[in-house]
Structures are given as C-alpha cells and as structure tokens.
Amino acid sequence: MKHIKKIMLIFLSLIMFFSLSACQLDNDKDVQKEFDTFIQNEFIKTMESDYTSSHILLINPKDYGVDVKKIKVTLGEYINDEQIQKDKKELVNTLKTLKSFKRSDLTDEQKDTYDIFSFEYKIYNQLNDERFDDYQQLFESMTGIHYQLPTMLADWQLRNEQDVKDLIILVNDVKPYMDAALEYTKKQEEKGLLMVDIDSIIDYCQQIIKSGKRSAVLQSMNTSIDELNLERSQSIDYKKQLEEAFVQSFIPAYQDIINVMKAFPSGKNNTEGYAKFKYGKEYYELLLQKNCGSTKSVLQIQNMMKAAYNNHVARLQEIVSENPDIINQKEPQTKYQNYSQILNDIQKNLFNDFPEVKNIAYQIQDVNEELASSSGVAAYFNIPALDSKEKKQLRVNPKSANISSISTYQTVAHEGFPGHMYQYAYMYENQTTPYRKALANSNAYVEGYAVYSQYYANKYLKDVNQTYLEMLKENEMATYCIIILADIGIHYEGWSFNKFKDFLKVSGLDYGNEKTFKKQYLQLQANPATFEPYYVGCEEFLALKRKAQKKLGNKFKDIDFHKAILKSGNAPFSVIEKNVNEYIQSTK
Incomplete structure (x- = not known):
C-alpha cells in the first residue's frame, strides 16, 4: 500500500466549438485513463516494495512495468514505530488520491475497482487509528x-x-x-x-x-x-x-x-478476548468487517449467524424426521483412491454448472510429511503467478487419513474444483487489471466461495446418498454458526471460558471433556475473526442465491448465478451483491 502522488485533474472552462456533451465525454475519458494509471501505479509500487509478493505473483515483472532494480530482497519491512507511522501516512495519502476521482465519471468496471479499493483502504485506515496502536497480534497460532x-x-x-x-x-x-x-x-x-x-x-x-x-x-x-x-x-x-x-x-x-x-x-x-482491552470491541468490529468483506455491524453479523443456525437446525431436524434411520447409518465412503480421481470426476461436470475457463490443467504434489504433520493441513492451493503458463498446483498431505472419506472429497473440492483452483483460473482469465487479480483482498469472497463450492460439489457424488450428504452439510454449517457466535462472544462480549463452555453445551455442541473445550476456546481467543471469512462468507453467498432463486423462479440457473458472483472477483459483498442484482434484472 504505497503512496502515489495526488493526480491533479485540470478542467478547462473553454467550450470552444465542442458541444457540452462532447466535452464531458472527453473529460470522462481523461478521468478514466487517469484512474487506470492510478490503479496500475498502486500495483507497481506494491510489487517494487515487496519482494516476496513480486516473486510469487510475477515471473516477468518488467512486463507489468515493475522496475526490478527497485526491489530489495527481504521478507518485508521491519515492524517498528517509525515504519508503522510511515505506513499510516502513506495510506492516508493514497485514500486522498482515490477520493480525487469522481466515481460517476468512471466506467462500470472501474466503479467496481473503485469500490473494492475504497472498502479495503478505508478499513485499513480505521484499523490504523492511534487508539489501536499495538493491538495487532503478529503471532496468532493459526495464521501468525x-x-x-x-x-x-x-x-x-x-x-x-x-x-x-x-x-x-x-x-x-x-x-x-x-x-x-x-x-x-x-x-x-x-x-x-x-x-x-x-x-x-x-x-x-x-x-x-x-x-x-x-x-x-x-x-x-x-x-x-x-x-x-x-x-x-x-x-x-x-x-x-x-x-x-x-x-x-x-x-x-x-x-x-x-x-x-x-x-x-x-x-x-x-x-480472554479483545473485549478486555480499552478499545478492543471497536477494533474487533473493524477486524470482523475486514474479514467478512462487509460493513455490517457486529450485531448484524451476529443476528445473521443466529438466523442461519436456526435454519440449519430446522433443516437438519426435517431430514432426520423424514429419515429416522439416517442418523444411525455409518458414514458412506466415496469410490476414490487418489486425489486425481476426485478432481477428474468433478471436472467432467464442472462446466455444466460453472462458466468455462480455458486453463484448468493441474498437478498434485505432496506436502513434506514433517510440515504436513506440524501444520495439520490436509491440502492447499498454491496461488500461481499472474503470467504463469504452468499447471495449477494443489499440495496435499500424504498422511491424509482416508482418501475415500467425504471429508477428503470436500477438502479437494474446496481447494481444487470448483473451489480455489477454478476460482483463480476464472479470475485470472476474466479480470482485466493486475490489481484486481492479485492485490484485491477479500478473504470472505475467496474462502466463502470455496466453502460454498465444497458443499455444491456433493451433487457430483452420484454413488453416495444425497440425503446423507445434506444432513452432514446442515450439521457442519450449524456447528460453524456456533463457533462464529462464540468468537463474537469472546472478543466483543467478553465471555469467560465458563460462559463459552455453557453456550456451546446449550447450543448442542458438547465436546464432553474440559480439555477439548479449552482447546477450542484458546483457538478462538488467539485467532480472532479467523473462521468468519469461511462461514459468514458462505452464508452471504447462500443468501444471494436464495434471493436470486426467489426473484427468478424457473428462470434461475446455477451457471448464470455462478457467473454473476465470479464476475466480481476478489471483492467485498457490496460489489458482489450489485452484480447479482444486475443478473437478476437482466434475467427477469
């Protein structure tokens, strides 16, 4: 987030022989060109100031206007008071430059870019308020x-x-x-x-x-x-x-x-949680908004997740009521013996439900066993360079317990198709600016979509009881609603361990022993708002889907809805919702 000098736009008052509308059109084009330059310069400055990002994202930096001579090989700027204050000033200056553009003068695509940029930088600027100096925790146990x-x-x-x-x-x-x-x-x-x-x-x-x-x-x-x-x-x-x-x-x-x-x-x-600090509740609310890709208040998110929990439990009860023997059934296994079989099968059906992309060739590599053991990660997708023509890379844990399990299938769908691997392939092919492809940063879009995708992919398991899969999904989603409500309870309402434990038990999540309760409490306490991008994000996508289905009736098609949500790319939900609304209006 580097500073770019404010662009001075000079408006001429002489009309000369041009009509007013022609002058306005020329002015709009000038503004649009200046805006593109501003966004591109932000990308260039970030790449030139951050070696790790430039190395991961660009094979040929010069092709993007990046001067490799300006890139210093380091892990990043060292964290100290001087650097923190410098970053704050640069962030303020960047926002001033953004505000110098009149949003109404921009193209529709540029308006989305403006809104994405504005959302992110405003949140970061608020988090940088001096009240919150030294509130950021660098050694979070899951993401530090x-x-x-x-x-x-x-x-x-x-x-x-x-x-x-x-x-x-x-x-x-x-x-x-x-x-x-x-x-x-x-x-x-x-x-x-x-x-x-x-x-x-x-x-x-x-x-x-x-x-x-x-x-x-x-x-x-x-x-x-x-x-x-x-x-x-x-x-x-x-x-x-x-x-x-x-x-x-x-x-x-x-x-x-x-x-x-x-x-x-x-x-x-x-x-305990952020609520114990003087300005902790205010800081947590901003952190929550950042991680949820939304300007919703803590109370609004809390109410949304309470409603989602009730809906999932109601659906779960309905499934069990109609299929009383299902709860005692042994969890079914899939037919798969390796990760490639899973991806290949999903890929056969993918473009029936999701818009086509040209390059979804992939390779699967094992994570080093020692690293896999220490991280506990089952699989992950390596984000490719913008200009890479190599196969997409999925890294998997060679010690994964059971390739044939439903859990493994959903993890591969989350990280691969139709999750992250497909998501990034679509974004790289359809977004026009390097900033939108690489630097726009909405975890709720990225992870919420992947969670949505892992459950959507259940439909491709033709040999597995779909009702059982629906029961598993509703149970898992209800469980994570409880986890997110507990996260809010700890960091916004100041819950003690005992209050947390009582809440989980009343909500139906009884671990049965003190040690497991304590482990879950510490995970949430030390990693505030970490689960929200996944499950608040997924609930946002599900809500948009229900809205589109209700408005369009039999005109609704999954592939069209997926195209509408993917069109936004890595964006806050205000932008995603706008694109879904446009899809609804154009389809009626």
Missing part, C-alpha cells in the same frame, strides 16, 4: 508470521540461478525480521496488549526446528535447487550457503520466539 513462514519457504519457487541467490538472502533475513516482530510483541506485553496462545506458539516453533539441519523446510528448498539442474559444483555451493543461512538465521529466529514467549511473566498475557 511464525506459522506462515516455513510453508512459504518450503514452497518457494526457483526459476533460475538468481532466484537461488535471492533465496539465500531471504533466509538470512529471517532472524532480523523476526527480531523486529518480537520487539513489537515485547512492547505489546509491556503495555498490557499481548493476546496470544503462548503454549501453542512454543510447541509449533519447537516442532519446526527440532530436526535442525534435517529440517523439512531446508530439505524442500534443497530439492528446488536440484530441480534447476545447475552444474553439480554450483548446486553443492548454493546448498552449503543455504544451510549456513538456515543454521545461523532461521533456527535462531525460531529459538528466539521460544525464548521470548517463555520469558513473558505469568498473568501479563490476555488469555
């Missing part, structure tokens, strides 16, 4: 920087020899980058603003470095060097340098995290 870094490095793509040299620099940057993050975290603790699951962080970091030089992260990076087929002497030399960087930077950085977390005094860490 310590958790993301090993997988990012293990998956790091090496395209040429220079990339190997840059990777060594990157690994050497781990310790100073993490030290800056720890200094920020120590300052939080001193101010009484620390809110992390200390034991979980320590356990994860110990697991990551316990193998030392035999670490799965280092092994994976070495494998990437091997795949370049460099001269043997070069390959050996680079691996030696990489190992040295790993031993002197990566491992000490994770040991530093362990040491700092162990050194925090007992009682200084907030083991």
